[in-house]
Amino acid sequence: MRASVATAQDLGMPAIYLHLLAELLNTIGVDERDLLLRVGLDPLRLNSTDLRVSQSQASEFVTRAIIESGEPGLGIMLARELKLPLHGALGTAVMSSRTLGEALDLMGRYLTLRAPHLKVSRRDAGQNAWFRVTCDMDLGPLQGFIMDSMLFGCVTMGTQLTGSTVPGSRVLRRGPEPTYFHRFRQMIPVPVEYGATEDALLIPLAALDMQIRFSDDQLAASSRAKCEEALKELTEDAGFACRVRRVIETSHPFPPKLARVAGTLFVSERTLKRRLQEEGASFQNLVDQVRLERAGELLKNTGMNLSQIADALGYADAANFTRAFKRWTGQSPSQYRTAALKPGAARQRPSMAAGL
Structure with missing residues (x-):
């Protein structure tokens, strides 16, 4: 049985993601400052790549954001705003990798730094690599938001890394297609298939050899070392x-x-x-x-x-x-x-x- 928000180990969520969501709310007419203050969060402290927000506060803010904005597609909207430098040392490590496959493997290894309760596992089947995303925590109504942000964020990341949409890739989602999705379908440059047995990103094996535009071996080595240090510090603390x-x-x-x-x-x-x-x-x-x-x-x-x-x-x-x-x-x-x-x-x- 999966843990709940109240009982799971709380490694926190990077504050910068809530800052980004707050900015997004502002563009659609929501008083994001008032919402943050009601949750007990200081808006001026969230624009940081170092601070982390407790899972309970992050969950409350996102839940209220969805309700008060009346926009269940906030996760997709946030995914489009996720620029690689916002992901801290992990973003730098991914950007400086040599190939797309190497970048995705790094994301899976160090995902705990950015999304503690999500796990990515890879399996190869036929001509495709399947990157399955699972959650070890019962997120309730937040599940859709988190998966939207993660999977569609990966699509955005792939485009940033290679300079173009990764050919042949597609997104699989469990459950029926939500009623709001038709408003966003044209914004997502890859096919999205609902009704699948798992939440996953499918990428042709041949595409994993695509070169990263920002490849830098020296920076890759130093940023991976920072990821290792940060992961050790996070799990020890x-x-x-x-x-x-x-x-x-x-x-x-x-x-x-x-x-x-x-x-x-x-x-x-x-x-x-x-x-x-x-x-x-x-x-x-x-x-x-x-x-x-x-x-x-x-x-x-x-x-x-x-x-x-x-x-x-x-x-x-x-x-x-x-x-x-x-x-x-x-x-x-x-x-x-x-x-x-x-x-x-x-x-x-x-x-x-x-x-x-």
């Missing part, structure tokens, strides 16, 4: 404290209340505290870690004054923020900003002077 931190990192308003985070993760406040304690963490320490990192970003990358930064971080005034920052780092915010902006200064995050 699967503890409860990491899940709590993800919610804190993208929350609005900031800092979030403990009750709000507990509700997002489908646990009681007492359970949240206990599970963090079991991992040697605390809610307040996680909030302070995120605060410190955000403070460093704002001091280095914006012209915001200390009062504005204090307000953004949830402090009553600049004096409280300054005391906290100095307690954490051993230097004042102004000293940190001056040092960080010096020519040749090393780019680094502020660190706790004595730990939390």
